[in-house]
Structure formats: C-alpha cells, structure tokens
Amino acid sequence: MKRELWKGNEAIAEAAVRAGVEAYFGYPITPQSELLEYMSRRLPELGRAFVQAESEPAVINMVYGAACTGARVMTSSSSPGISLMQEGLSYIAGTEVPMVLVNVMRGGPGLGNIAPSQGDYSQITKGGGHGDYFPIVLAPASIQETVDLMPVAFDLAHKYRSICCILIDGSIGQMMEPVKMPDMMPVERKVYDWAVSGAIGRERHVLSSIYLDVPTEEKINLRILGRWKEVQENEIRYREYYLEDAETAIIGFGTAGRIALSAVRAARAMGIKVGLFRPISVNPFPYKRVEELSERVKSLLVVEMNAGQMLRDVQTAVRQRIPIRFYGRLGGVMPFPDEFVNELQDLLKNPGKPEDDPVDLWYRRMMAR
Amino acid sequence: MQTEIFIAGFGGQGVMFAGQMFSYAAMDIGKEVTWIPSYGPEMRGGTANCTIVIADEEIGSPLVLNPPAVIVMNLPSLDKYESAVKPGGVLVVNASMIDREVKRTDITWVSLPCNEIAEEVGDRRMANVVAAGALLALMPILTLEDIEAALKAHMPKRHQHLLPKNVEALKRGAEYAKEHAIKAK
Numbered sequence: 001m002k003r004e005l006w007k008g009n010e011a012i013a014e015a016a017v018r019a020g021v022e023a024y025f026g027y028p029i030t031p032q033s034e035l036l037e038y039m040s041r042r043l044p045e046l047g048r049a050f051v052q053a054e055s056e057p058a059v060i061n062m063v064y065g066a067a068c069t070g071a072r073v074m075t076s077s078s079s080p081g082i083s084l085m086q087e088g089l090s091y092i093a094g095t096e097v098p099m100v101l102v103n104v105m106r107g108g109p110g111l112g113n114i115a116p117s118q119g120d121y122s123q124i125t126k127g128g129g130h131g132d133y134f135p136i137v138l139a140p141a142s143i144q145e146t147v148d149l150m151p152v153a154f155d156l157a158h159k160y161r162s163i164c165c166i167l168i169d170g171s172i173g174q175m176m177e178p179v180k181m182p183d184m185m186p187v188e189r190k191v192y193d194w195a196v197s198g199a200i201g202r203e204r205h206v207l208s209s210i211y212l213d214v215p216t217e218e219k220i221n222l223r224i225l226g227r228w229k230e231v232q233e234n235e236i237r238y239r240e241y242y243l244e245d246a247e248t249a250i251i252g253f254g255t256a257g258r259i260a261l262s263a264v265r266a267a268r269a270m271g272i273k274v275g276l277f278r279p280i281s282v283n284p285f286p287y288k289r290v291e292e293l294s295e296r297v298k299s300l301l302v303v304e305m306n307a308g309q310m311l312r313d314v315q316t317a318v319r320q321r322i323p324i325r326f327y328g329r330l331g332g333v334m335p336f337p338d339e340f341v342n343e344l345q346d347l348l349k350n351p352g353k354p355e356d357d358p359v360d361l362w363y364r365r366m367m368a369r
Numbered sequence: 370m371q372t373e374i375f376i377a378g379f380g381g382q383g384v385m386f387a388g389q390m391f392s393y394a395a396m397d398i399g400k401e402v403t404w405i406p407s408y409g410p411e412m413r414g415g416t417a418n419c420t421i422v423i424a425d426e427e428i429g430s431p432l433v434l435n436p437p438a439v440i441v442m443n444l445p446s447l448d449k450y451e452s453a454v455k456p457g458g459v460l461v462v463n464a465s466m467i468d469r470e471v472k473r474t475d476i477t478w479v480s481l482p483c484n485e486i487a488e489e490v491g492d493r494r495m496a497n498v499v500a501a502g503a504l505l506a507l508m509p510i511l512t513l514e515d516i517e518a519a520l521k522a523h524m525p526k527r528h529q530h531l532l533p534k535n536v537e538a539l540k541r542g543a544e545y546a547k548e549h550a551i552k553a554k
Contacts, residue, residue: 005389005396005404005523142428175405175431176389178396262429336434 003178008143009034011179012076012102012166015150017042020185021100022071023049025062030114031170032078032104048187056081060088067097068207070195072154072187076102078170079120080111083128089163090129094209096194096224098157100150101135101165104173107332115332116169118254121309124165125283132221134228135163136235137283141258143177145280151182156235160227161194167282169305171255171334228284237280238289242268246275248348249293250340251314252303253279260303263340274344282310290317299323299351303340306330308359315358323351326358370425372510373433376500377418377450378442378463380408383497387440388419390501394511394519395423405431416445423510438508440500442466442483457553459507461500461546471551477507479550486541492531495538502542507550513539 006014013035016024024043026036036052043050049066053059059075066073077085082103092099105120107113125137136156140146146168157164191197196205211217242264243249252260257278264276277293279286290313294300299322302311308326318324327343329335352361374391378384388404395402401424408417420436422428437458441447443466454460456475465484481503483496490499505511517536524532 003396005393005402171405171431175403176392177403177428178401258428259430259432261427265429334432336432337430338434 001180003180005176006143006147006179006181007034007174007176008146008168009104009173010038011143011147011181012150012173013038013042014181015147016074016100017046018182018184019151019154020072020187021048021074021154022187022189023051023066023073025051025053025059025066025073025075027053027056027059027077027081029078029081031106031116031173032076032081032102035076035102035104035173056084057088060085060092063099064088064092064095064097067092067099068095068196070192070197071189072100072158074100074102076104078104078106079108079117082120082123086129089135090131090133091209093129093133093135093163093224094131094220095207096161096220097207098161099163100153100157101163103165103167105167105169113332114170116171116255116305116334117330117332118169118256118305118309119330120167121253121282121304121306122312124167125285125313133163133224134231135165135283136160136231136281137165137167138237138280139167139253139282140172140280141254141278143172143175144179146172147179147181149280151185156231158190160231162227162231167254169255232284235281236284236286236289238286239278239280241276241278243275243277243293245273246297247273248299248301248344249275249277249297250301250303250344251277251279251290251310253282253310256303256305256335259335259337260340262337263344266337266341267344272344272348279310282313285310285313285317287313287317290314291319294318294321297322299325299347301325301327301340301344301347302358303335303343304328305334308362311358320354323347323354323356324358325352326362328362371428372423372438372508373436374421374423374438374440374504374510375418375433375436375450375453376421376440376442377416377446380415380417382417382442383494384417384442385419387497387501388421390498390516390519391421391423391511393523394515395421397519397522398511398515400424401426401428403428403431418446438504438510440504442496442500444469447471459504461503461507463496463500465496474554477550477553479503479507479546481542481545481549483542486545487538490538490541491534495535498535498538499542499545502539503546505539506543506546513543
C-alpha cells in the first residue's frame, strides 16, 4: 500500500468515509475545522449526507435522529463544542443508538485557546452528560493509529449500541504524517431489531430515552451496564514499549504517550531501565494490565496534558502498591521529552512513598519553578 | 537515527511549505516523518513555525527543545531561536530580512539573501526554497535530488511548470551556503 502525507484532521475524515460513514453533521471549531471542511466536499460527491448545522446542540440532535436509522453516523468537534453536545450525548446513550464522536481537544477550561490539550479525559470517560452511561473512548497517538481506529470505532459503536469517541488533541489534528489509507468499504446498512428503518410488514420500532415507568428505566440502565461489562471484558487496547526489563515505567495516553516514547529512548541511552505503557482504550481503561505492571516495576511516572485526570484511573489500578509520580502541563502547553526525562531522574533519586499524593507534589513543584 | 528541522518566519514566507517539502521527500525515501505547525490564529502576517522530525523508527515527540537544523526567515525568529539550536548544529539565516550576525560560535551558520537570490532565479516567493537548499548543503539530511523528486511527485499539475525554477533555487541556496558558511568552532 502506498504511503501518503496526510494532515490529521483530513486523514480522519477520509478514514471515516472509507469506513462507510453515511452521514456527518458538524459545526466548525479550531483545531478541528479541516475535518468538517473535508467532509463538506467529500460526502456530497459520494452521494452521502453532510450537514453544517447552526450550532453544536443542533448537530448532536441531527446525529441522534440519523443514528436511530442504524446508519453509520458521526460528528466531530473540539472541547467547547463537545461541552455543548453533552445533553444530546446523554439522550443518545439513553436511547442506546450508535454514533462516533471525534474530539480534537484544545486548551481550556472555557473558551481557552486553540493549542493541544488533554483536558477532556474525565469529561468523556466518566460521562459529561447526565445519568449512568459509558462511552467507549479510544485515544490514538498518531495519524496512522487514528486512521486504523476509525472502522473499529464504527464497529464498536454498532456492536454495543454505544457512543464511541476518538479522543485526540489539536496536535494530532494539525500535524502531517505518512499514512497508509485502508481500502474503501462499501456502505452497508444492516438490518437491526431496534432501528427505525421503515416498518412496512413488521411491528414498528420505538426509540426513546423516556421511561416514565421507573422499574423499566432501572431495567434499561442495567441493560446499558450489561453491555458495558462486555465492552470491559473484550475491548481493552494498549501498547507497550521497552517494558521487558523495565524497573520503572511511564504511563501516558495519546500525544503525552508518544512524547514519553522519546523520553524513554533518551533515558535508556543514559542507562535507565524504563519502559512505556500507552493505553489506547481509555474507557474501558486497562486496569488489569496496569495492576500487573505495578507488580513488576518499582515506581511509575504518569504524564498528561491535564491536571492528573487519567492518573485517577492509574491509582485505582495500582492501589498504593508502589510510588506514583505525576507530571502534567496545562492550558495548551505541549511538554518536551526533556521534561519527562528530568522527572524520571528525580523519581529514581527520590521515589517517595506509595501513599503520597502525586498531584499535590506536582503542584508544589510547578509553583516553585 | 533521528534528525529534526525547525523553520520559523512570518506567515506568508513559505515556512510551512518548506517544511512540507522536506516531509514529502523524507517519506518518499522510506523514512518516518512528522510535520507539525505552530502559528497564531491569523492567516498571514503573524509568526509561523514548523518542526519536522525525520527518523528510521516510530516517532515519539513531534517537537524538540534543541533542533540540530534551523532556518530563520526573519529577525524576531533569529532573536527567539538562535539559542535553541543544538550545539554543533546548523543555522540558516535569511539575510534579506535580518541585518545582524549570528552570535553563537558553537554552530555552523550561513547568512544568505534568500529573497534576492530567489528574485534572480525568477520569483521572490521561492526564498524558502533557497533557504532549504542552503540547509541541506550544510547538513545532508536529504539530497537535493530527493527534494526535486518529491516536488515532481507531489506538486499539483498547475504548478509543475515551476519545477525547474524551484530546483535552480535549491541549487543556488546550496552553492551559496557551501561558499559562505561559518563553521562551528
């Protein structure tokens, strides 16, 4: 297969097209707009649906309607836009219809800026809308990995009647890398026993997130939870680097994870036996694998472009077995690998105690700079 | 093996294009490559820079603190990034827009009038290509032939007639750099 140089946002759009997306709804926002722009050109030429809505709440409700037909539907946005969609996402989850959501995260909170950030991890993995629901969240670290996950995202969304989110940051959206694009898949409309796809000759299907009968609502909640348990069982994804002989390890997802790869190589060149664990499915989080890792290494360094959001999941897995150090950059600042190497050297000199609060110690170091 | 190139200037000076030219050439000879831009919200006139990482294996960070190969197209970029060049590295300075010398002595550098050379070749807008040629003469990350092949393979049809002039601009930049470069002490 030929390698072509693609800009992240455009590569994601083309990968979604090749994965058979039938309808895209969106509203422009930097650093994601090229995705919408690409779709506005590409989908009409294929006879598929593209709509630029008047706002993000309109977008997500258009997605909601289209998703009820069982078609492959998606939207994309960046942090403030995703916040505006939260009500609709909860309705989609409550109605148990599949969709793919791409969040190209930027610096926040609030209007923030257009620089890369990982500040929306907790929002999407712990549920930003109301009620008990569990989006599947995949956090790739390169353009190729994102492209390869697009068909997976649609498959997972449909298999589990769930929201599947591709969580990346502005740097992946804006950068260019060589990509091997998958072949074009035919648009396939499967027959679902839940979709509203024309009721001639059969009982009508009713899709809604309203269950005024309380015991029924509890049953639906348990059904959603049951599906989530299957997801937890079957859909864990991660990548490991240099962990075979590692005495300590860095854990980071997405861009922070790939920056950590450079740090690990630099530290290895200094003789430090360090490896990298990079979660790709951040919901479900690979708790079991991190737990096993914490039984093999002496300490962990968690790196993020936020104030320690994934750190909470690592702590849940590690249960104070070994010391954890945290290092984060905020508000759109992208860390350099050198910063992680410094943290690593410091961690080896002074690992601290397993019961230390990593966020508190990191905050003190940041304020003392 | 990994090498990084950093290019900075005003928006409109072809900073992003020069970076993409390196990226296409690196990809076409089978390397891993990342190109990452950084600019303000404005389309033209603001500061713009990009980092290109070229490697034989999976690339980690798309940004580096101390790139070994740097092109600065205007004075604010020289002021800001002179100190960032990796010791022993290469700095290419666009003398058409920068009227001061480089202070560092631990790097190899050349100051060349990119705009005027580009004008002589036929189009002022090729100042970026002149600078790229100068960089590759001082640090052969890619050959001029790699760049030529990439331009040929990836330039849109409507721009293909500009290929010979771009190749000449590359060569003129490289020749100037070979003659005038100040070697690292």
